[in-house]
Amino acid sequence: xxxxxxxxxxxxxxxxxxxxxxxxxxxxxxxxxxxxxxxxxxxxxxxxxxxxxxxxxxxxxxxxxxxxxxxxxxxxxxxxxxxxxxxxxxxxxxxxxxxxxxxxxxxxxxxxxxxxxxxxxxxxxxxxxxxxxxxxxxxxxxxxxxxxxxxxxxxxxxxxxxxxxxxxxxxxxxxxxxxxxxxxxxxxxxxxxxxxxxxxxxxxxxxxxxxxxxxxxxxxxxxxxxxxxxxxxxxxxxxxx
Amino acid sequence: xxxxxxxxxxxxxxxxxxxxxxxxxxxxxxxxxxxxxxxxxxxxxxxxxxxxxxxxxxxxxxxxxxxxxxxxxxxxxxxxxxxxxxxxxxxxxxxxxxxxxxxxxxxxxxxxxxxxxxxxxxxxxxxxxxxxxxxxxxxxxxxxxxxxxxxxxxxxxxxxxxxxxxxxxxxxxxxxxxxxxxxxxxxxxxxxxxxxxxxxxxxxxxxxxxxxxxxxxxxxxxxxxxxxxxxxxxxxxxxxxxxxxxxxxxxxxxxxxxxxxxxxxxxxxxxxxx
Numbered sequence: 403x404x405x406x407x408x409x410x411x412x413x414x415x416x417x418x419x420x421x422x423x424x425x426x427x428x429x430x431x432x433x434x435x436x437x438x439x440x441x442x443x444x445x446x447x448x449x450x451x452x453x454x455x456x457x458x459x460x461x462x463x464x465x466x467x468x469x470x471x472x473x474x475x476x477x478x479x480x481x482x483x484x485x486x487x488x489x490x491x492x493x494x495x496x497x498x499x500x501x502x503x504x505x506x507x508x509x510x511x512x513x514x515x516x517x518x519x520x521x522x523x524x525x526x527x528x529x530x531x532x533x534x535x536x537x538x539x540x541x542x543x544x545x546x547x548x549x550x551x552x553x554x555x556x557x558x559x560x561x562x563x564x565x566x567x568x569x570x571x572x573x574x575x576x577x578x579x580x581x582x583x584x585x586x587x588x589x590x591x592x593x594x595x596x597x598x599x600x601x602x603x604x605x606x607x608x609x610x611x612x613x614x615x616x617x618x619x620x621x622x623x624x625x626x627x628x629x630x631x632x633x634x635x636x637x638x639x640x641x642x643x
Numbered sequence: 644x645x646x647x648x649x650x651x652x653x654x655x656x657x658x659x660x661x662x663x664x665x666x667x668x669x670x671x672x673x674x675x676x677x678x679x680x681x682x683x684x685x686x687x688x689x690x691x692x693x694x695x696x697x698x699x700x701x702x703x704x705x706x707x708x709x710x711x712x713x714x715x716x717x718x719x720x721x722x723x724x725x726x727x728x729x730x731x732x733x734x735x736x737x738x739x740x741x742x743x744x745x746x747x748x749x750x751x752x753x754x755x756x757x758x759x760x761x762x763x764x765x766x767x768x769x770x771x772x773x774x775x776x777x778x779x780x781x782x783x784x785x786x787x788x789x790x791x792x793x794x795x796x797x798x799x800x801x802x803x804x805x806x807x808x809x810x811x812x813x814x815x816x817x818x819x820x821x822x823x824x825x826x827x828x829x830x831x832x833x834x835x836x837x838x839x840x841x842x843x844x845x846x847x848x849x850x851x852x853x854x855x856x857x858x859x860x861x862x863x864x865x866x867x868x869x870x871x872x873x874x875x876x877x878x879x880x881x882x883x884x885x886x887x888x889x890x891x892x893x894x895x896x897x898x899x900x901x902x903x904x905x906x907x908x909x910x911x912x913x914x915x916x917x
Contacts, residue, residue, distance in 0.1 A: 458763050480658040482763050483669055490670070490756050491677060505654050512653040622759075 511546025707809025
């Protein structure tokens with residue numbers, strides 16, 4: 403049988419798409435999602451104050467992403483629409499991160515298989531529970547793979563290096579300032595491509611985006627920490643270390 | 644596609660289409676049957692459904708108070724004694740309704756999601772005028788139902804940071820929006836409540852004064868309108884009172900409303916006309 407010109411086997415196509423997506427994601431800076439005593443903390447290296455990588459989705463659910471902005475923004479909007487629809491149709495208590503993670507997995511999986519170009523994104527969906535035992539963190543990759551993480555997760559460019567640092571320093575039930583210190587320390591370890599390999603990098607409130615799901619808050623538990631509040635919290639982490 | 648909200652399966656294209664930040668617009672495409680007013684085309688006028696009655700709103704320098712009685716009526720019957728008709732709309736506004744209880748509750752629920760949805764997608768809150776306009780659009784959507792007897796009108800109030808002031812918006816069933824800078828009332832007892840507020844409103848009153856005259860206006864409404872419920876001291880059911888200031892929305896606890904009610908009743912015991 404003669405093959406049509408330009409034929410690639412399914413194995414080859416999947417390999418090519420995966421490599422393409424991985425390369426795209428590796429160019430971006432990392433995001434860390436880490437639990438602390440009263441909730442879940444999201445820390446992203448992000449010099450933009452308006453193009454967010456971290457977002458509120460619903461009362462107890464938040465979202466973090468790396469990769470191509472227009473693609474994860476599209477998924478973020480879809481997630482808010484899905485969760486608000488479910489909350490309106492059923493009840494606020496019936497909105498779960500598992501349903502959202504499933505919808506993202508199916509969508510990313512379908513896009514990966516059906517489209518020529520896969521989404522170059524990696525996503526975390528996290529839900530804060532009534533106690534730390536009920537906290538849920540899901541990591542989703544460009545091909546729709548989904549993993550249930552405990553304690554912490556890193557996504558983006560140098561996620562392996564970041565994860566190694568997190569594994570070493572993360573403690574269950576740590577206070578907020580400690581969690582932030584561990585996250586910032588891990589992000590500092592990673593060196594984004596294009597920057598000198600041994601240059602000293604200092605992450606400050608100007609190039610960090612920080613948000614949290616705080617289980618002690620009423621109803622909408624997501625909160626951004628910006629400006630002076632973030633500077634103060636970062637100063638606290640410096641003294642406590 | 645069996646269930647557009649189902650967890651399984653790829654998200655339908657409508658979810659992934661960029662453009663609107665409005666939940667109502669989105670729902671009109673993804674699940675129009677969930678929108679209020681989607682059941683229009685009922686055979687005839689509908690009667691014998693629960694009605695909510697009187698809501699008042701009063702401004703004071705730096706904020707606004709909204710209060711509502713607790714009664715729902717069904718014809719000559721009291722349908723419910725502890726209904727809540729004043730609700731949190733978002734952190735800087737509140738909304739109440741008068742008219743068909745079922746439609747009013749649904750309208751408010753959709754409005755709450757509408758404001759929160761925009762805030763989450765855009766990362767910014769709507770201006771107070773925009774919120775008032777969104778509510779007008781929802782009231783307008785209910786016009787076919789209103790003509791069949793299921794009328795409802797909301798009263799909207801909030802804190803406007805650009806003006807550092809409380810503002811009140813009221814609507815008729817055709818969604819004509821009008822702004823009041825002093826006080827406003829809607830519902831069956833509104834004529835009496837407005838008469839009461841007209842005599843007691845002072846431009847430079849404190850927040851506590853505003854609470855007092857709002858509760859007193861409801862007392863006057865209940866005095867003359869059978870569909871408005873007065874404070875129920877036996878069951879300890881008091882009007883719902885909410886304040887919106889630069890600090891945000893705050894609902895008064897029963898322990899805070901009780902002394903206001905007690906003071907009014909004590910004053911009225913010596914002079915029934917207030």
